[in-house]
Amino acid sequence: MRKDIFSESERLANIAKYLRRTFELWGYKEIFLPTIEEFNRELRKGTKFSYNNEFYIIKPDLTSQILVNLKAPKKLKLYYISEVLDGGVKGEWQAGVEYIGGDITKMAVEVLLTVITSLEALGIEDFYIDVGSLGMWKNAIKGIEEFETEVFKALTSRNFEIIEKLPINKKKKEELWRLFNFRGKSCEYEKLNKIIEIIDDERIFIDFGTIRPLPYYSDIIFEVYSSKLGKPLGGGGEYIFKGTSAFGFAFDLSALSKLAGGKLEKSRKKIGGDLQKAYRLARRLVKLGVPVEVEE
Template identity: 50%
Template structure:
């Protein structure tokens, strides 16, 4: 965080509090994880260091950290807030949710719906979620097995110039170009089309140019944007843990601050009087869920 870090911290705290309340309403439970883990192939990102004997990661990718600690594929609905490092001493603050072991068709619907309610509870209405599909691209490149990695690299970088450089026919380039630029509220991929129809929100799109995120994501991946900022507000996707289907999403909290304009202040009951009266009344009000401001 730069600039006025106290005000930024206050805003981040407000955003995190509202998102916590949102995911609690969806029946997710917060998980608290250690800041340092022993380095291993199952962990992504993080900043590596050594104590002279072993290698460790500071604040790795949370999803990989969660999965490295789970011992059984049972249904879990979790959320977290953490800074995630990527080789540096400072990183991105994330608020994420993971739905593990549920019905594959339902989990994507719930995760995307929780994104919508979370943003709306923050007073953010101007956003859109783009959903892409790896399976669509795997099918489209089934006749290009030796070039599939190059096509996915072009997708990741959103660079069609990389496609133009490939030794493929013009007809195939046209097919890839159409997929690369496809964005609509209906599509030919039946599974994704059903999701769009079920959620039925004008801010949700099929976008086959959206195939990014973490390497462990499988078919559907999604990214969250707002016209008010050039940075993605978050990303997510489907993955598998052991034999269980799963779906997750992470908000970039600092990007959210670019579009978060604050909340209408709750009316706080102002308490005065002697210290004895104030402390008794304050405890009583807080115990009953009343927000207060005590005159000191």
């Protein structure tokens, strides 16, 4: 059965309004990207098609699309709200931010706080954030680099048995097992410790079992979860663009819509009576930022 597109749109628009407000309070500027891009191997996801003997991609991954269009690295704080396709015709609505060209600790802290305050603005308090490190895993597999694909497959699927079956010594397997299962507030990686310490929120944890499949991430990665939903609310991480550090994330809007509830809209001032007087009052209230509804 086809979804009620109007009800779905109303829910997403209501969530997007609160996210836009929070993103802009943190200093991010909205970017509007084209629906269709010429084919580029750097673009991720999206749906490919041909037109006039040329190849194009519809609605690719937004981070990769921003980077393809950014000709030279510079300091930018951007946000977007858009649909993303993944090879088919049904998409996923996302809202996210990209912070490019800053100090990595500052960017990581600010982006993670943007995540936290965005969820709080939506009335979502029951969530937690797991932060991991690709760098720690790259270091852990030194000496067994030929099994990198299998190790990261095990991480992505949360299945340590894949590593257990590898022809590597017991000591290395025990080291990988400890990393695979580590979850806490501090670790041996000072870069992560500093980020967690500055944010100072009981809902954020270091979890080295956390991994994200997109290939552009360089080290710090994270995912956002809620005990009320069986899928991530979103995630993101650190990446390098032409030698410049950057940090970003994206929310899954359909996941947020299941948790945000239906009473985000501020109560509206209802105005009745003579239409000319009613609309004169409504105009004044709107200029003051008061939501209004002129009754028939």
